[in-house]
């Protein structure tokens with residue numbers, strides 16, 4: 004027996020050392036943690052239970068039969084985060100670049116299936132050069148098996164991805180199918196193929212950072228949600244994101260005891276709005292004071308910043324916030340902003356997270372560039388997402404709500420549950436200036452002073468339409484509320500909607516304009 008136990012301990016030791024001391028030291032010197040160190044930080048201390056530690060690959064090509072590593076480059080199992088069960092995998096780039104073999108894929112698929120059965124979140128720590136080149140079709144098949152499970156779990160259990168090293172091919176497509184992606188600045192990359200392959204195919208010289216660094220994916224492509232400066236911070240980010248998500252689609256997100264009273268007045272909010280509706284302001288100064296203190300977690304802050312998306316708590320309950328940002332492009336709705344918000348709305352709806360929408364939007368972005376980019380299609384995504392969402396939907400119009408953008412931003416007509424406006428709201432087909440230039444072009448041309456005439460007409464239009472009262476008369480807004488009572492009214496509305504029920508007609512699925 005002792006001999007057998009020693010054999011086991013020896014194999015375990017081999018598995019624990021991954022690709023060996025030299026490779027691990029090199030990665031430490033680059034400021035990277037090992038696959039196991041990352042799991043230690045992610046999970047509650049002592050909670051990790053590992054599976055398939057001794058599993059090895061079966062490849063016989065290119066001398067691979069001699070390159071065996073127990074565990075085959077990925078650590079898989081389950082553990083807890085703040086006492087909540089999660090399933091995890093952590094790829095080990097010191098073993099054959101963290102590349103994915105058939106058996107590596109089987110290990111991940113096993114815990115994905117367990118996550119589905121247990122109704123618990125899946126967290127993937129990715130650090131992989133993609134499909135193991137020596138294996139070929141088996142590794143491709145392995146990826147496809149993982150993708151199929153990513154889709155199967157989508158909207159059933161939360162799936163979170165951390166990107167910790169250069170990730171290529173399937174190692175980026177699997178995260179792309181998950182709910183939230185976080186990257187490490189300067190140490191992690193996401194691309195279909197690395198710079199060497201790019202050079203050989205397109206003759207383009209590009210660095211890993213330019214091709215798929217954290218700044219590219221959080222600021223330009225919108226693939227990733229957040230970037231941090233170290234492995235440690237990224238892991239804390241993943242833990243925090245999980246605190247806003249339920250175990251699965253049948254549960255509510257975790258409620259958190261909070262000292263911040265729902266009755267707290269918000270007297271500073273009214274002063275945030277500038278005197279003129281043409282002037283910008285920072286929407287964060289409205290959103291954050293309304294939410295429970297320290298509860299705000301923004302997602303994708305650097306991508307399409309004209310739209311704000313993030314998690315927060317109201318009276319202890321998790322909410323998903325969507326808000327126009329007048330500080331950037333006047334808060335206009337363009338293709339990127341619409342796509343960003345649509346995906347966020349769908350994530351919230353999938354995981355029973357009520358939506359609170361703050362509206363100050365001058366409309367959709369006009370022009371050739373946006374039309375050619377497909378603003379019709381992208382704008383329709385947001386319309387679709389809000390109309391489809393059955394979670395509680397609370398909307399507050401602060402200032403502008405013009406045209407189609409009024410309809411889209413969780414209006415009453417899309418089955419908004421509680422729609423409020425501030426007295427400063429302007430709900431109209433379009434801004435007064437643009438409106439009178441169309442309505443009175445002929446009359447203005449006949450005047451001695453067309454500009455003065457149009458200014459006068461603009462004032463008239465402004466008085467007639469640029470207010471919340473016409474909408475309130477129709478019942479399109481449920482009440483015009485005082486800014487200092489905003490937090491209180493939002494908390495109350497949310498409490499009232501706690502047991503909201505809303506059924507959709509049976510269908511296989513809708514045909515969202517993707």
Ligand code: HXC
Pocket residue numbers: 099100101102103131132133134135136137143146169170171172173174176195196197198199200
């Ligand atoms: C096997 C791999 C590997 C891979 C890296 N390695 N990628 N082994 N299969 N896919 C190995 C290297 O041989 C090396 O082994 C070690 O990992 C470290 O690699 P380096 O190149 O030295 O590291 P680095 O300079 O940091 O570059 C990392 C990298 C680069 C950018 C990821 O290795 C790279 O471009 N790899 C290929 C990426 C790729 O095209 N993958 C296939 C994607 S297709 P030693 O023994 O020296 O330590 C795919 C199919 C799915 O994934 C499609 C889904 C739609």
